[in-house]
Amino acid sequence: MRFHGRGGHGIKTASRIVGTAAFLAGYEVQDSPIYGAERRGAPVTAFTRIASSAILERGVITQPDLIICGDETLLESPASGVLNGVEQAAALFINTRNLEAIRAQGKLHVRMVALDITQRTSDRIGKASALSVGLGAAAARLSGLISCEQLGEGVRTELEELGLDAPMIEKNLLLAQEVYAELETVTVEPRKFSATAVIHKMGYDHVLLGTPSILAPGNAEARQTGAWRVERPEIDYDSCTRCGLCFVHCPDGAIALDEQGYPVIDYDHCKGCLICLEQCPRHSIRSKKEVRSW
Amino acid sequence: MKVPREFYKGPKDIPHEEELSPGAPLCAGCGGLMTLRLMHKVLGENVVIVNAAGCMTLMATYPYSPIRSSWLYTTMGSVAAGAQGIRDALDIRRAKGKLSEQDEMKVLVLAGDGSTYDMGLSATSAAIHRRLDFWYLCYDNEAYGNTGFQMSSASPFASRTTTSPIGQQEPEGTFQEKKDMFELWRAQKPPYMATVSSHEVVDLAEKVKRSMAIKGPKLFLALAVCPTGWGFDPRMGDELAHLAVKTGIWPLKEAVDGVVRHTLIPSRFLPVEEYLRPQLRFRHLFEPAPHTEAMQAIQQKVDRYWEQVRKDEPAASPALNRGTSGT
Ligand SMILES: Cc1ncc(C[n+]2csc(CCOP(=O)(O)OP(=O)(O)O)c2C)c(N)n1
Ligand code: SF4
Ligand code: SF4
Ligand code: SF4
Ligand SMILES: [Mg+2]
Numbered sequence: 001m002r003f004h005g006r007g008g009h010g011i012k013t014a015s016r017i018v019g020t021a022a023f024l025a026g027y028e029v030q031d032s033p034i035y036g037a038e039r040r041g042a043p044v045t046a047f048t049r050i051a052s053s054a055i056l057e058r059g060v061i062t063q064p065d066l067i068i069c070g071d072e073t074l075l076e077s078p079a080s081g082v083l084n085g086v087e088q089a090a091a092l093f094i095n096t097r098n099l100e101a102i103r104a105q106g107k108l109h110v111r112m113v114a115l116d117i118t119q120r121t122s123d124r125i126g127k128a129s130a131l132s133v134g135l136g137a138a139a140a141r142l143s144g145l146i147s148c149e150q151l152g153e154g155v156r157t158e159l160e161e162l163g164l165d166a167p168m169i170e171k172n173l174l175l176a177q178e179v180y181a182e183l184e185t186v187t188v189e190p191r192k193f194s195a196t197a198v199i200h201k202m203g204y205d206h207v208l209l210g211t212p213s214i215l216a217p218g219n220a221e222a223r224q225t226g227a228w229r230v231e232r233p234e235i236d237y238d239s240c241t242r243c244g245l246c247f248v249h250c251p252d253g254a255i256a257l258d259e260q261g262y263p264v265i266d267y268d269h270c271k272g273c274l275i276c277l278e279q280c281p282r283h284s285i286r287s288k289k290e291v292r293s294w
Numbered sequence: 295m296k297v298p299r300e301f302y303k304g305p306k307d308i309p310h311e312e313e314l315s316p317g318a319p320l321c322a323g324c325g326g327l328m329t330l331r332l333m334h335k336v337l338g339e340n341v342v343i344v345n346a347a348g349c350m351t352l353m354a355t356y357p358y359s360p361i362r363s364s365w366l367y368t369t370m371g372s373v374a375a376g377a378q379g380i381r382d383a384l385d386i387r388r389a390k391g392k393l394s395e396q397d398e399m400k401v402l403v404l405a406g407d408g409s410t411y412d413m414g415l416s417a418t419s420a421a422i423h424r425r426l427d428f429w430y431l432c433y434d435n436e437a438y439g440n441t442g443f444q445m446s447s448a449s450p451f452a453s454r455t456t457t458s459p460i461g462q463q464e465p466e467g468t469f470q471e472k473k474d475m476f477e478l479w480r481a482q483k484p485p486y487m488a489t490v491s492s493h494e495v496v497d498l499a500e501k502v503k504r505s506m507a508i509k510g511p512k513l514f515l516a517l518a519v520c521p522t523g524w525g526f527d528p529r530m531g532d533e534l535a536h537l538a539v540k541t542g543i544w545p546l547k548e549a550v551d552g553v554v555r556h557t558l559i560p561s562r563f564l565p566v567e568e569y570l571r572p573q574l575r576f577r578h579l580f581e582p583a584p585h586t587e588a589m590q591a592i593q594q595k596v597d598r599y600w601e602q603v604r605k606d607e608p609a610a611s612p613a614l615n616r617g618t619s620g621t
Pocket of ligand 3: 235239240241242243244245246247263279280281282283284285
């Protein structure tokens with residue numbers, strides 16, 4: 001199975017929870033994440049292989065049986081590769097409350113299963129971004145290989161490893177049970193894989209190809225880090241005294257001052273850290289749950 | 295106690311121009327980015343950043359960069375040598391008349407604690423010895439952040455890192471003491487060096503501005519709050535930086551030719567607990583049972599530090615005498 005989400009969602013942990021639960025259930029297991037040179041908010045993929053005999057395959061999974069997508073906005077981002085191999089997948093699980101809208105687009109020809117994991121996580125844990133347990137539970141249930149108790153063991157093992165305290169782990173266990181109970185197993189047809197070894201001859205390229213130069217200064221502005229946001233800061237201009245503290249303290253320089261000295265948030269780039277909110281002496285900045293970030 | 299302000303009366307006076315574009319791929323709430331942004335504002339746009347591999351390297355991941363000035367990437371151990379090369383090249387261009395005075399560039403090393411405290415220590419020492427005219431910003435997130443938060447010699451006693459986990463043998467996690475980088479650098483009496491905090495923006499800006507009148511090595515150590523590695527909600531980042539100062543854990547000071555003065559001393563010190571408690575990397579000091587011994591050791595070290603300051607800088611004493619420590 002292959003997991004997709006954004007850095008900070010707990011995608012790697014989701015794949016580990018399923019892996020550990022399956023391992024405790026007596027299977028051979030392999031799990032691993034892959035991410036680029038980016039941080040919280042950037043697309044992250046993780047893989048879990050589960051088998052009853054030794055797993056000799058390595059590397060990325062291009063033909064998953066199950067795809068677990070933690071963030072529906074990734075469906076529209078080809079670079080994140082959520083849909084790679086979707087044709088042969090038994091199911092695509094999407095963390096969303098908008099399944100009908102996604103279906104209505106008619107682009108995806110695969111069995112789709114959906115549950116609003118974000119809402120359930122937010123209700124149980126008070127944090128909308130820590131999706132690992134909900135996604136892990138969904139994957140465990142869909143796979144049909146892991147019992148609810150084994151899932152619980154996987155959750156406990158992984159969260160203890162992360163150093164979470166006991167009350168937090170209990171909340172997560174309840175969340176896992178809730179998600180597990182709400183979904184049904186999908187049938188995964190066994191597939192035969194065959195591969196032929198091919199020897200690729202490597203040539204030499206000019207050394208400059210390996211030392212790229214960026215010749216457009218400040219072009220990171222073209223990257224919309226606003227899509228990372230889980231919570232959205234909003235300024236109440238009636239109470240703002242133009243003290244400028246939010247502007248000074250924004251790590252990303254995503255707040256500018258207008259001609260009258262009022263702060264203006266650049267939502268294309270604000271990552272939603274909410275430091276501005278905490279720093280505002282007048283409490284003029286509030287946060288709202290972000291629905292669609294850009 | 296605050297030393298008198300020379301250039302910036304309040305946060306509003308800090309330059310409004312941004313030298314970095316938004317869109318950097320660093321974590322939301324990254325204290326290292328915040329520190330660089332502020333320092334860059336004061337230094338102005340004509341800067342060549344020489345960066346040692348670390349989290350900040352992500353800023354210039356092809357094909358995007360938030361840097362409007364220039365940037366050179368080096369290995370972790372050789373960043374100060376890289377700065378020497380750039381400075382020499384600029385000087386040669388100046389001498390040949392190919393670089394006008396207004397296009398003159400400042401060379402700024404940007405390095406993590408892994409590079410600064412561990413791998414690059416000797417190259418930096420050599421650059422200080424050669425009196426290289428450069429700025430050095432160490433954003434200290436107290437571990438090897440980019441590769442998954444392994445322990446460095448900047449990791450504080452009793453913090454958990456991925457290579458100093460909590461175990462039966464090592465119930466504190468990191469049992470070593472954090473290296474005193476300030477004193478190591480100071481032994482060479484560089485013309486200017488300072489510690490800074492991303493929360494104390496005016497103190498930071500003043501120090502950078504002061505350093506600009508000085509030729510030779512100008513070294514900055516910044517405590518860089520790191521939500522990802524330290525384990526706290528990013529929104530708390532600035533408050534945590536503030537707590538580091540208010541508990542006395544991160545003293546704000548500068549040294550000119552090796553002579554130290556503290557630039558901001560809290561009128562009352564908070565117990566170190568207040569700083570430690572919100573961070574996952576110190577959770578084991580509180581749960582399942584309080585680790586009183588380790589906590590006391592941390593408090594005592596802080597108390598001893600300020601006791602010494604009281605002796606060394608009597609002028610700052612009134613503020614210190616008013617202070618109460620947490621024990
Ligand atoms: C000589 C060398 N060893 C290891 C690495 C791999 N590496 C890249 S970044 C990094 C962590 C650097 O830690 P630090 O200097 O504290 O910066 P941070 O990542 O915390 O920002 C490491 C170990 C390297 N680039 N060079
Ligand atoms: S939430 Fe963070 S990134 Fe967004 S404007 Fe506020 S301080 Fe800047
Ligand atoms: S910190 Fe608050 S009061 Fe000050 S400028 Fe920002 S929104 Fe206005
Ligand atoms: S891991 Fe820490 S230092 Fe590195 S980018 Fe994230 S917040 Fe910044
Ligand atoms: Mg570091």
